[in-house]
Amino acid sequence: MRHDSSIVEFQRKRGGDSAAFFVPFLASDMILLDAGCGPGTITAALAGIVGTAVGVDIEPHAIVAADRLASTSGLTNLAFVEADMTALPFGDETFDAVFFHAVLYHQDGAALTRTLAEARRVLKPGGVIGTRDADVGGNILHPELDGVRLALDLWQRWYEHDDPEALLFGRRQSSLLRARGFTPIWSSAGYVNHSADATSRSEAVADARRSLLGLGPQLVSKGLATDGEIQAALAGWDAWGADPDAVYFRCRCECVARKD
Numbered sequence: 135m136r137h138d139s140s141i142v143e144f145q146r147k148r149g150g151d152s153a154a155f156f157v158p159f160l161a162s163d164m165i166l167l168d169a170g171c172g173p174g175t176i177t178a179a180l181a182g183i184v185g186t187a188v189g190v191d192i193e194p195h196a197i198v199a200a201d202r203l204a205s206t207s208g209l210t211n212l213a214f215v216e217a218d219m220t221a222l223p224f225g226d227e228t229f230d231a232v233f234f235h236a237v238l239y240h241q242d243g244a245a246l247t248r249t250l251a252e253a254r255r256v257l258k259p260g261g262v263i264g265t266r267d268a269d270v271g272g273n274i275l276h277p278e279l280d281g282v283r284l285a286l287d288l289w290q291r292w293y294e295h296d297d298p299e300a301l302l303f304g305r306r307q308s309s310l311l312r313a314r315g316f317t318p319i320w321s322s323a324g325y326v327n328h329s330a331d332a333t334s335r336s337e338a339v340a341d342a343r344r345s346l347l348g349l350g351p352q353l354v355s356k357g358l359a360t361d362g363e364i365q366a367a368l369a370g371w372d373a374w375g376a377d378p379d380a381v382y383f384r385c386r387c388e389c390v391a392r393k394d
């Protein structure tokens with residue numbers, strides 16, 4: 135699975151919102167696991183709602199950042215552990231709730247099956263799993279400038295080449311959870327707003343530039359894009375960012391399921 139630093143940076147700014155859909159299923163006496171917690175922003179927000187929140191991530195630098203957040207937060211019911219979510223270092227039936235945010239969609243079928251089997255193993259009977267992931271089919275972009283359409287097309291070419299299942303992952307969460315033995319009890323979708331004001335628009339352009347510049351050499355080396363297309367896509371985002379009425383809302387699908 136790739137570690138997308140631009141997504142982690144983005145989530146760092148928006149901890150609580152990302153888990154709002156899961157909050158009605160949580161209670162103050164629960165033990166919660168946030169799997170693939172990244173910098174721990176969402177874990178910390180959830181620690182304010184449950185009894186104990188534990189975040190795990192496979193990346194040591196994510197755990198360093200999360201530990202720093204824990205020590206400055208003043209929260210005493212928050213812990214982070216460096217671990218692989220496909221082989222969790224916890225006993226059976228340890229947690230009341232397991233949460234995955236922007237984590238599952240890049241996994242191949244075998245890793246997804248292992249991860250969800252582990253989530254099931256560590257959940258108590260009756261425990262809940264919450265998942266939230268992207269679905270490009272629901273994104274809203276305006277104005278659809280040629281260069282920005284090209285940029286989205288370049289990302290799509292990459293995902294179709296690298297991981298075609300990831301593009302519309304969000305809408306498939308309920309069926310994926312059901313196929314692995316959970317009982318889905320709630321589904322929804324929301325938007326992440328990349329265009330609330332001039333600051334968030336310029337952050338969106340910076341994120342898009344970082345992502346395109348990171349992906350560009352791989353797209354070109356695999357014959358999926360030309361240097362000219364990368365430059366046109368970058369110029370497209372710059373033009374989009376200069377429009378004070380430009381909007382970009384990215385779809386996130388949400389699912390809650392129970393371990394019966």
Ligand SMILES: C[S@@+](CC[C@H](N)C(=O)[O-])C[C@H]1O[C@@H](n2cnc3c(N)ncnc32)[C@H](O)[C@@H]1O
Pocket residue numbers: 135137138141142145146152169170171172173174175176190191192193196217218219220234235236237
């Ligand atoms: C896009 S980030 C999302 C971070 C966080 N959930 C959020 O939304 O802010 C995906 C995270 O999953 C972690 N990850 C990927 N594979 C993992 C694995 N096998 N076990 C644990 N963490 C993993 C990555 O290191 C990364 O921090």
